[in-house]
Amino acid sequence: MAKYILKRVFYMFITLFLIATATFFLMKTLPGSPISSASKLNPTQLAAVEAKYGLDQPIPVQYGKYMANLAQGDLGNSYQFKGASVTDLILKRLGPSFLLGAQGLILGISIGILLGMIAALRQNTIWDYGSTFIAILGISIPSFVFASFLQYWIAVKWGVLPVALWNDGWKSSILPSIALAMGPLATGARFIRTEMIEVLSSDYITLAKSKGATGFEVAFKHAFRNALIPLVTVMGPLAAGLLTGSLVIEKIFAIPGIGEQFVKAIMVSDFSIIMGTTLFFSVFLVFVILLVDILYGIIDPRIRLSGGNS
Amino acid sequence: MEKILEVKDLQLSFHTFAGEVKAIRGVNFDLLKGETLAIVGESGSGKSVTTKAIMRLLPESSSEFKSGEILFNGKDLTKLTDKEMQKIRGKDISMIFQDPMTSLNPTMTIGRQITEPLLKHQKVGKTEAKKIAVDLLRMVGMPKPELRIKQYPHQFSGGQRQRIVIAIALACNPQILIADEPTTALDVTIQAQILELMKDLQKKIDTSIIFITHDLGVVANVADRVAVMYGGRIVEMGTVDEIFYNPQHPYTWGLLSSMPSLDTAEEKLYAIPGTPPDLLDPPKGDAFALRSEYALAIDMEQAPPVFQVSDTHFASTWLLHPDAPKVEPPLSIIERMKKFPGSRYYEGVRTNG
Numbered sequence: 001m002a003k004y005i006l007k008r009v010f011y012m013f014i015t016l017f018l019i020a021t022a023t024f025f026l027m028k029t030l031p032g033s034p035i036s037s038a039s040k041l042n043p044t045q046l047a048a049v050e051a052k053y054g055l056d057q058p059i060p061v062q063y064g065k066y067m068a069n070l071a072q073g074d075l076g077n078s079y080q081f082k083g084a085s086v087t088d089l090i091l092k093r094l095g096p097s098f099l100l101g102a103q104g105l106i107l108g109i110s111i112g113i114l115l116g117m118i119a120a121l122r123q124n125t126i127w128d129y130g131s132t133f134i135a136i137l138g139i140s141i142p143s144f145v146f147a148s149f150l151q152y153w154i155a156v157k158w159g160v161l162p163v164a165l166w167n168d169g170w171k172s173s174i175l176p177s178i179a180l181a182m183g184p185l186a187t188g189a190r191f192i193r194t195e196m197i198e199v200l201s202s203d204y205i206t207l208a209k210s211k212g213a214t215g216f217e218v219a220f221k222h223a224f225r226n227a228l229i230p231l232v233t234v235m236g237p238l239a240a241g242l243l244t245g246s247l248v249i250e251k252i253f254a255i256p257g258i259g260e261q262f263v264k265a266i267m268v269s270d271f272s273i274i275m276g277t278t279l280f281f282s283v284f285l286v287f288v289i290l291l292v293d294i295l296y297g298i299i300d301p302r303i304r305l306s307g308g309n310s
Numbered sequence: 311m312e313k314i315l316e317v318k319d320l321q322l323s324f325h326t327f328a329g330e331v332k333a334i335r336g337v338n339f340d341l342l343k344g345e346t347l348a349i350v351g352e353s354g355s356g357k358s359v360t361t362k363a364i365m366r367l368l369p370e371s372s373s374e375f376k377s378g379e380i381l382f383n384g385k386d387l388t389k390l391t392d393k394e395m396q397k398i399r400g401k402d403i404s405m406i407f408q409d410p411m412t413s414l415n416p417t418m419t420i421g422r423q424i425t426e427p428l429l430k431h432q433k434v435g436k437t438e439a440k441k442i443a444v445d446l447l448r449m450v451g452m453p454k455p456e457l458r459i460k461q462y463p464h465q466f467s468g469g470q471r472q473r474i475v476i477a478i479a480l481a482c483n484p485q486i487l488i489a490d491e492p493t494t495a496l497d498v499t500i501q502a503q504i505l506e507l508m509k510d511l512q513k514k515i516d517t518s519i520i521f522i523t524h525d526l527g528v529v530a531n532v533a534d535r536v537a538v539m540y541g542g543r544i545v546e547m548g549t550v551d552e553i554f555y556n557p558q559h560p561y562t563w564g565l566l567s568s569m570p571s572l573d574t575a576e577e578k579l580y581a582i583p584g585t586p587p588d589l590l591d592p593p594k595g596d597a598f599a600l601r602s603e604y605a606l607a608i609d610m611e612q613a614p615p616v617f618q619v620s621d622t623h624f625a626s627t628w629l630l631h632p633d634a635p636k637v638e639p640p641l642s643i644i645e646r647m648k649k650f651p652g653s654r655y656y657e658g659v660r661t662n663g
């Protein structure tokens with residue numbers, strides 16, 4: 001197990017190195033620079049500022065410097081926030097984003113699983129159609145449309161929750177979390193329904209019934225865990241979906257999270273924040289995928305990572 | 311002997327998009343205490359459906375009991391509620407399935423899978439159940455049962471998995487064990503081992519067995535009586551000797567002729583021509599008539615009644631009607647009949663010499 005994780009961490013670093021390199025060069029091909037967007041500067045001033053930040057040097061040199069700093073864990077300094085450290089900026093924004101992401105994922109997955117189970121166990125009844133309908137809505141409505149809908153009805157019309165901003169404690173996190181939950185909810189419901197139906201018709205379920213198991217035992221003791229396996233495999237992409245989802249949702253709800261900062265940084269070409277956030281997202285994703293693999297092994301004994309027969 | 315199970319005029323259909331599949335069209339048989347009854351027939355003849363009907367394991371949404379009853383110790387299983395049926399499954403009647411590779415739950419240790427029926431049907435605690443499970447595994451010939459009980463199905467071979475399934479089925483000492491082609495999915499040497507095990511176990515425990523197979527070859531070894539099934543009906547039924555040495559139904563002749571034996575090993579194996587009947591629209595006469603060179607005109611019109619050949623031997627073919635022409639069975643069948651006292655070709659003891 002330890003050996004496996006070490007190997008994975010090694011690959012993680014290679015992945016991150018490649019992502020960092022790719023992002024760096026992609027960004028250099030973008031038009032504009034962090035300074036030009038704020039340009040009320042004359043050419044001499046511009047040159048001076050560029051020199052200060054090292055932007056006048058050849059790109060390979062800039063790349064080398066950046067990677068050298070990165071290797072020491074230094075993500076550089078922001079251009080727009082008077083040279084504040086990117087690491088600090090990201091860490092400061094982590095809280096709200098993490099809360100929204102975690103709440104959205106947990107809420108979405110649990111309700112999705114519930115809906116999927118109901119649909120599979122009450123196949124071709126009104127319950128099935130209802131939950132399938134919700135799942136289709138969740139897939140087909142873009143999260144920003146759903147978010148605006150929530151804001152309009154729940155916040156503006158009924159006034160039960162704050163419309164936006166991050167100033168009303170936990171209450172502020174409810175609507176954005178719900179908006180984020182729609183994706184995982186739909187995916188969860190779809191996967192669990194399909195898989196439960198498949199699993200319920202398998203031989204080992206017939207054997208479970210032939211032992212005298214009740215309907216409840218068959219569904220939850222025997223079928224559920226097996227039906228979870230394919231869902232676990234899409235948890236990685238789901239988490240990724242939440243990250244990109246949160247870019248939009250944080251903007252709509254004006255949540256001071258990483259996503260919101262990221263979007264702003266793109267608008268003003270703040271290279272170091274873009275780079276830093278991209279790398280942070282990558283680390284996060286790679287980590288989630290590792291976690292999912294471990295979880296996968298826990299749920300499915302056939303792919304236990306230790307491999308050996310105990 | 312005491313009857314433990316009686317299936318009377320069972321008719322069962324599936325409702326499908328294509329229409330009503332009349333899978334079981336009037337099945338009658340009984341099972342005696344302690345005996346092994348083999349049900350043989352080509353695939354699709356309704357063997358599995360019959361036994362799943364007994365266990366009430368058919369999909370409730372699409373299957374329908376059209377008529378008949380299944381009496382287990384006098385109780386009609388078709389009338390029981392789900393709850394009552396759950397108390398019988400795994401305790402009084404249990405089942406072994408065809409494919410051991412798919413019939414165990416891949417995410418549950420085999421220990422939990424074996425103890426499940428024990429915890430459910432018998433008043434035992436977890437530790438006690440575990441001990442019984444170890445004993446059961448030892449009984450079915452699993453080495454190191456104390457260790458293996460913690461493992462998952464994928465850590466066992468096909469033959470071992472079938473042993474585990476047998477252990478599960480026998481956990482509560484059922485009165486009836488249904489084995490639905492328990493060796494079909496296994497390779498030949500393993501097949502023989504599992505059959506040997508089942509014979510062994512039957513001597514040890516007093517259980518009636520319904521043994522389903524499409525392979526007459528294994529029947530002589532394990533069964534006391536044989537029911538030959540075709541197109542959703544039992545066309546012939548008798549003791550092993552009666553079916554093997556005095557068969558009456560042309561379908562049984564076909565099955566016996568297509569059985570590989572030491573003599574025929576070199577020659578081309580006989581195969582019954584044609585295909586099984588379409589159960590969406592079953593023929594109104596003898597379902598086998600279209601494939602049979604012995605079919606009479608009446609076979610196309612009217613299904614044959616059951617004719618009694620002996621106290622224990624019944625066959626459903628017009629050939630047994632007093633007015634039917636005397637046909638000659640295939641040569642290989644005549645050879646068999648020559649050995650059977652009471653058959654019309656018997657030549658064991660000649661009196662007028």
Ligand SMILES: Nc1ncnc2c1ncn2[C@@H]1O[C@H](COP(=O)(O)OP(=O)(O)O)[C@@H](O)[C@H]1O
Pocket residue numbers: 324325326331333351352353354355356357358359360369372589
């Ligand atoms: N769930 C089902 N729905 C519709 N038809 C079925 C179903 N199960 C079995 N049948 C049909 O019933 C007939 C008998 O099947 P079965 O009992 O499985 O045959 P076998 O003798 O090979 O065990 C077949 O024609 C099969 O197609």
Ligand SMILES: [Mg+2]
Pocket residue numbers: 354357358359490491
């Ligand atoms: Mg079958």
